[in-house]
């Protein structure tokens with residue numbers, strides 16, 4: 650899968666998520682602090698990764714900042730993006746299953762290497778629910794203005 654990755658620093662999980670994704674066989678596009686040619690502030694970096702998803706250059710994205718909050722907020726401003734801030738595997742599974750989330754937001758502060766592995770395992774194992782209520786909820790997101 651092609652995955653766009655953005656971070657506002659190279660600290661902690663931000664510095665390891667690209668290698669972790671490549672080790673899992675994914676093709677990675679980099680933004681922010683992960684790309685020497687780009688502005689590394691969280692709003693700009695996360696926007697770039699989210700636009701890759703919305704405009705078809707990537708199937709999913711991973712965005713990271715110190716808390717994960719700014720990265721998630723910025724990504725969710727892009728139409729068609731459903732970003733989920735996940736600090737544990739259960740949340741990551743729920744985000745994929747119930748929310749059909751297409752952008753994983755991570756906290757650099759909280760996400761240890763072990764947690765990253767657990768979160769990515771759950772994220773990639775999860776598939777969007779076909780339950781009618783879940784499908785209706787996700788579809789309604791595109792109607793909210």
Ligand SMILES: O=C[C@H](O)[C@H](O)[C@H](O)COP(=O)(O)O
Pocket residue numbers: 657690691714715716717718719720
């Ligand atoms: O939501 C914002 C993020 O947690 C940022 O990573 C945090 O604000 C730190 O950003 P900066 O290093 O630019 O002060």
